[in-house]
Amino acid sequence: MAKILFPLSALLKVLKVRHRTLTHSLLFMLALLLLTLPLPPLYFLVFMAAYASHPLIDLLNVNGVQLFWPLPWKIRLLPKYLAVDTGSAGETAFQWMLVGVGLWIPFSNITF
8 A cells, every 4th residue: 555655655654653553543544434435436445445454454463553543552353373474374365365355346246
């Protein structure tokens, strides 16, 4: 997402916003949701699913995310011994599953 939203990611880097903090928070996702509501329903759904997939993957990571930023609590969905390491086969498998779902949505019988 940093490559797609380069101006935003560059600004966050200048402001020294760390990874898995503001941009992975529920507050940021709510702001994105409000900004993208005017999109056609299919584009809105695909954009939000694509964006939310990154924090979701990181919630399965050992490090977790600051889901309730600016509060400093790091949240992860799995205990450390089951958590998925960055760059591991488990992470890659989960990413491919999300790609499959993302490709399935436009061809499904879901109506908006």
